[in-house]
């Protein structure tokens with residue numbers, strides 16, 4: 001058999017009917033191996049893109065956007081042999097990161113859980129638990145804290161935005177987190193930071209809390225987030241259905257700026273499907289409309305993601321020019337990285353999305369910067385680098401949040417030096 005034919009044969013072997021859900025309705029990942037694959041040639045890239053956007057049982061944890069990047073792929077035991085043959089045939093360099101993904105998922109959360117109704121940061125919480133905590137905090141801090149809905153999701157959930165304001169006339173900081181459903185660490189750290197802004201007595205935190213208004217959307221993709229709790233821990237997209245076979249659009253490829261200009265897929269089964277048109281996702285249009293309504297006062301826009309430990313500034317799309325204030329963006333980002341490292345010795349790399357991560361278009365920060373006119377816009381990719389990926393053990397929530405808060409303090413500090421805030 002020729003190599004091309006053999007490849008097609010092996011690809012067909014992977015096209016087994018999706019073993020949708022186990023008896024309890026939860027997708028399990030028993031004995032799924034997670035491989036890191038280095039993409040070194042165009043041929044390897046094309047093959048991986050084809051695999052990623054086809055309905056099969058593989059779970060790509062990264063989109064194969066370009067040559068000279070690595071992607072992590074979860075491979076079910078039934079596909080392991082076929083995948084090894086494909087890896088070998090196409091001379092792909094791979095590393096096995098774990099041989100049982102379900103074990104990593106099982107160990108993510110503490111054995112002893114808090115009682116119902118109690119909130120904290122030793123564990124991950126559901127959308128309802130987060131929303132209830134917010135409502136409690138709003139009651140308790142009613143003079144400075146307000147909560148609103150910026151609109152409803154596709155499945156009719158509220159998208160809550162919290163506004164913290166100690167005095168009128170403040171410049172504002174806007175944070176959206178957890179737009180990718182499985183990135184639980186992002187809403188966990190952001191709620192911890194909100195709590196610090198309200199309760200900390202440290203002068204630097206008090207300064208930040210009282211001299212800036214904070215708009216926080218802690219869960220920017222509530223449908224996907226809920227689904228990642230109830231059904232599939234690795235769910236990333238929205239839950240809208242644009243195709244008979246597959247659900248969801250990648251909301252962070254759906255913003256209306258340079259839409260579909262690199263690092264996206266036009267295939268609905270892909271995890272980076274950019275949607276049928278910009279802002280096809282109501283969650284994205286809700287965020288865009290709300291940001292536009294407050295943008296005049298917003299000096300800093302932050303998009304919180306995981307993982308990889310990166311601080312990314314505009315732009316991410318193909319062959320993008322440098323932002324007009326690229327040097328300032330880099331200087332401020334590097335200051336954040338230096339200060340974050342001092343907290344728990346975790347390195348964060350700084351650069352544009354396309355330089356440091358990979359090409360990606362239709363993303364929130366690029367939109368906020370170019371369309372929203374917010375001159376400082378960063379994506380944070382939180383912990384970790386390789387060990388746990390998206391399934392970060394809950395005991396890392398507080399340390400990760402501590403270093404993120406330090407990053408916020410540093411950004412504001414350096415932005416003031418440069419005259420942005």
Ligand SMILES: [Zn+2]
Nearest residue numbers: 180183305306
């Ligand atoms: Zn993300």
